[in-house]
Amino acid sequence: MIPVVLIAIDLAAISLLTFGLYFPRHRRRDLVVAFLGVNVGVLAVSMVLGSSTIGAGLGLGLFGVLSIIRLRSDEIAQHEVAYYFAALALGLIAGLSAAGTTISPLAIALMALILLVLFVGDHPNLYGRYRQQTIRLDQAFLDEGQLADHLGLLLGARIRSVQVRELDLVNDTTLVDVRFQTSIAGSLRHEELPLDRIAR
Structure with a gap:
């Protein structure tokens, strides 16, 4: 039951990040697919790694490698990098938390913090001129x-x-x-x- 709840929380968080914050402000459709795909993919992999004997260490190492890969076909702006890593972090937090027996309040708070920071940091009224x-x-x-x-x-x-x-x-x-x-x-x-x- 815990993994199902965390999956629902993660989907709600990435939906808010993508459809509530990013797209209304920047209108770039191709990155909507990227953010959703990265989030759900990281969520799935981290849940599998967290419930196996491989451990989260290898998973974090793989995500570290993923973070330094830059697709040369299309350059993305710095604010889009922030959204990209936020989507990755949301999936990682939810996926690794699914291994526990209870829903961690810290995990939920950290996910909410990520959304709050991007809401404030990327707000149009912040240094809007x-x-x-x-x-x-x-x-x-x-x-x-x-x-x-x-x-x-x-x-x-x-x-x-x-x-x-x-x-x-x-x-x-x-x-x-x-x-x-x-x-x-x-x-x-x-x-x-x-x-x-x-x-x-």
Whole structure:
């Protein structure tokens, strides 16, 4: 009975994480499948390992290997990495807790804590006016002060940080990573902006 309850708790938690937090905020459908698959897969494997003589140590080692694998076909943003590991952690906590004779209040509290941290940390109102953008300018800027002034006028925002990624004096272009603060917290989040923007 305990494993069934924990499976239900895990499914409720991953559903809240995916359909209540991630998708309404970021609208990326392919990662919905990834989060659900990772969570349920980790839950199943950890329940089997936790109930066998292999032990949880090997399982944790396997998940450690999994955590360093990065699929080169599609790059994911840092906030998506956080959701990815949250989905993994929820399944791992629920799966390993299923080996006990009672439902651990600590396990439930930790699962709730994961959801709470992502709810607060990824909330649109938390530093909602701050943006990050990679921009390719059709002018080579040697002076960083002049570059910051130009970006401030271009973006209509207060420039917080500028890092020159590429300076091409032959083609007269500058590729910069800029962090800036807008006057009003808009609905368009920085991760939804295009990767490269050409200013002309």
